[in-house]
Structure formats: structure tokens, C-alpha cells
Amino acid sequence: METIRCLIIGSGPAGYTAGIYAGRAGLKPVIIEGLQPGGQLTTTTEVENFPGYPDGVDANDMMDDLRRQAERFGAEIRSEIVVKADLSKAPYVLTLDGGKELACHTLIIATGASAKYLGLADEEKYRGQGVSACATCDGFFYRKKTVAVVGGGDTACEEASYLAGLAQKVYLIVRKPFLRASKAMQDRVLQNEKIEVLFETNTEGLYGNNGVEGAHVVYRRGESDERRYDLPIDGFFLAIGHKPNSDLFAQWLKTDEHGYIVTEGQTPQTGIPGVYAAGDVADPLYRQAITAAASGCKAAIEANRFLQENGL
Ligand code: NDP
Numbered sequence: 001m002e003t004i005r006c007l008i009i010g011s012g013p014a015g016y017t018a019g020i021y022a023g024r025a026g027l028k029p030v031i032i033e034g035l036q037p038g039g040q041l042t043t044t045t046e047v048e049n050f051p052g053y054p055d056g057v058d059a060n061d062m063m064d065d066l067r068r069q070a071e072r073f074g075a076e077i078r079s080e081i082v083v084k085a086d087l088s089k090a091p092y093v094l095t096l097d098g099g100k101e102l103a104c105h106t107l108i109i110a111t112g113a114s115a116k117y118l119g120l121a122d123e124e125k126y127r128g129q130g131v132s133a134c135a136t137c138d139g140f141f142y143r144k145k146t147v148a149v150v151g152g153g154d155t156a157c158e159e160a161s162y163l164a165g166l167a168q169k170v171y172l173i174v175r176k177p178f179l180r181a182s183k184a185m186q187d188r189v190l191q192n193e194k195i196e197v198l199f200e201t202n203t204e205g206l207y208g209n210n211g212v213e214g215a216h217v218v219y220r221r222g223e224s225d226e227r228r229y230d231l232p233i234d235g236f237f238l239a240i241g242h243k244p245n246s247d248l249f250a251q252w253l254k255t256d257e258h259g260y261i262v263t264e265g266q267t268p269q270t271g272i273p274g275v276y277a278a279g280d281v282a283d284p285l286y287r288q289a290i291t292a293a294a295s296g297c298k299a300a301i302e303a304n305r306f307l308q309e310n311g312l
Contacts, residue, residue, distance in 0.1 A: 001093070006106045006108065006307070007029070007102065007104035008031045008108040009031075009111055010032075011034060011036075011067070012110060013279065013292040014108075014110035015108070015110035016069070017278075017296035018110060018296035018300040019296075020066070020297075021297050023070055026074075027106075031070065034081055037079065038060065040113065041062065047289060049289075050290055082096060085252065105274060106275070106312075107275045108278055109270075109277045109278070112280045113281060115239075117133065117238055118240065120205060120206070130213075131236050132235065132236070133237065133239070135163050136162060139162060144168045145235065147167045147233055148203075148215060149163065150236070152175070152176060157189045160239075169196070170192075171197075172189060173202075175200065177200050198219070200219060203216070204216045212233060212236050215231045244284075246281050253277070254270070260282055260284045263276075268298050268299040274306050276299035278298070
């Protein structure tokens with residue numbers, strides 16, 4: 001079995017940054033790209049808050065740059081998916097989707113997080129037929145149409161603003177009487193005349209014979225003035241947060257109640273020697289590209305130290 005000194009799972013800002021640092025340290029890291037090469041950022045448009053880009057940068061361009069930078073220092077990027085992990089003893093063994101196994105002395109888990117759904121049966125029924133969790137990926141199909149975005153955080157506001165540039169009308173369905181998003185994002189949404197915010201509203205189902213044609217919504221559920229009605233829409237976008245992609249490791253590593261991998265203090269160390277968690281999979285608090293990149297850097301530094309100390 002092939003044994004790798006530093007194996008990195010995930011190709012978002014955390015994974016690539018770990019690759020840059022591990023590469024420069026001469027560890028010849030291998031990055032397993034996973035299902036979404038470039039990570040979650042590739043589902044967004046422009047990144048305005050990553051230091052070093054005063055005019056903003058296209059998210060895909062930024063991830064391409066990070067990838068090339070990691071490759072320049074010797075990181076090998078493989079388009080594969082890890083389906084099983086055995087962290088019972090070192091070297092740790094990962095099984096890939098084709099059945100192949102890889103062993104590694106150090107492992108950096110940078111598997112990120114995935115979009116959450118409401119859990120309605122109709123979301124499954126209409127997935128790819130009007131239901132999406134990525135406005136940037138699918139917004140194009142809704143030009144001059146009417147769409148709804150669910151959520152009241154920064155992601156929902158960003159998606160609603162993006163879709164307003166394409167669609168004729170955007171409803172933002174918010175369960176609380178207020179938005180949770182940052183003030184700047186809220187202003188952007190509230191000042192956009194194409195966006196109508198439906199506060200205190202929940203979605204109970206979707207309908208349509210030919211893909212989504214509308215949503216069954218309820219205003220002030222459980223209150224005396226509760227009101228159910230149908231909202232005609234062509235597209236239904238989820239933006240209600242993310243779930244960390246830690247399932248593969250939950251058996252071996254400590255996770256919190258939401259599934260985020262718990263790391264030790266300020267370090268990306270997990271409870272297993274040589275195994276680190278970086279980026280959104282271990283970050284319930286900040287979830288930013290820059291914080292993910294920083295933790296990827298820390299993980300690679302720790303991995304290098306561990307390999308040196310153990311003569312690996
Ligand atoms: P958040 O957790 O911040 O917000 C999730 C939103 O979805 C909340 O409004 C929440 O409602 C709502 N929600 C959750 N579950 C349901 C449900 N079952 N039904 C209806 N509504 C639901 O997630 P985001 O993805 O928006 O943001 C994650 C992090 O990333 C944040 O820290 C954010 O600031 C950051 N971010 C920053 C960006 C930027 O700086 N450009 C862009 C995007 C994200 P409720 O308020 O009632 O809980």
C-alpha cells in the first residue's frame with residue numbers, strides 16, 4: 001500500500017493552504033480533492049474580504065491560484081473521494097471511492113461543510129428541478145423568473161442579491177422577524193427593489209407539475225393571525241447554513257453537537273497524534289476563507305513538526 005507522509009483531504013482554502021505549507025516544508029503532500037474541487041467558495045461569485053485583493057477577486061480564480069500555488073511547491077492533487085477512514089492506529093488508512101487504500105503518517109482533514117436543507121420531502125422530489133442550494137451555480141436558469149431564497153444570514157442575503165441581478169423577482173423567506181446578516185448585507189437586500197423579504201414565514205412544501213411552480217408557505221405559524229398561502233415561484237434556493245463534513249471521522253474524533261471536529265486549544269490538533277482538522281469542518285464560529293486558510297497553515301506546520309519529532 002502506498003504510504004504518504006502528509007495526506008490532505010479537501011481542496012478549499014484550508015486544504016490548499018495546508019498543501020502550500022506542507023509542500024514548502026518538503027513533505028510532498030497529497031491532496032485528495034473530494035466532491036467539490038476548490039471547495040465551497042467555488043459556489044460563490046466574488047470574494048471581497050480576502051486580504052490582498054483590494055478590488056475583490058472571482059472565487060474560482062482565487063481557488064485556481066491557491067491550487068497552482070500548492071502545486072508549485074510539490075503538492076500532488078488527486079481527483080478522488082475518501083469513503084472510509086481507519087484511524088485506529090498509525091499509519092492511518094483511507095479508502096478511496098474506487099476501493100484503493102492509502103496509508104499516511106499525518107492526516108489533515110479539511111473536508112469543509114455542506115449546505116443544509118429544510119428536510120422537506122419536496123426538496124428531494126424537485127432537486128435539480130427548481131430546488132438548489134447554490135445561486136451561483138444555478139441562478140442562470142432563472143433569468144427573468146421568480147425565485148425564493150430561504151434564510152436570513154449573510155449567505156441568504158448574498159444569494160438573494162446575486163439572484164436579483166438575474167431574476168425578475170426574489171422573495172427572501174425568513175423565519176424570524178429580523179435578518180441575522182451583517183448590517184451591510186441587510187442594507188443591500190432591503191434597498192434592492194427586486195427583493196421582497198417575507199419575515200416570520202416558513203415553507204411547508206413545494207408544488208408543480210413540471211418542476212417547481214410554487215411554495216406552500218405559512219406566515220406566523222402557531223400564532224392567532226397564522227396565515228397559509230401559496231407563493232408562485234420558479235426556483236427555490238436554500239441558504240440556511242451548513243453541516244460540517246465530518247461523518248467519516250466521527251467514529252474516531254471528538255465532535256461537538258453539530259458535528260464540528262473539536263480541536264485542541266488554538267491548534268488544529270485532534271485527539272489522535274498526527275491527525276489535524278482545518279477549515280470549516282472544525283470551525284463553528286468564523287467559517288471564513290481567511291480563517292480556513294490560516295488553520296490549514298497551522299495544520300501543515302504541526303504535521304511537519306510531528307514528522308520530524310517522530311523521525312518519519
Ligand atoms: P447562518 O447560520 O449565519 O444563518 C442561517 C440562516 O438560516 C439564519 O437566518 C437562520 O435563521 C436560517 N435558518 C436555519 N435553519 C432554518 C430552517 N430550518 N428554516 C428556516 N430558516 C432557517 O448561516 P450563513 O450560511 O448565512 O453564514 C454562515 C457564516 O458565514 C456566518 O458567520 C456568516 O457571517 C458567514 N458568511 C459571510 C459572508 C461574507 O462575509 N461575505 C458571506 C456568507 C456567509 P435564524 O436566524 O432564525 O436562526
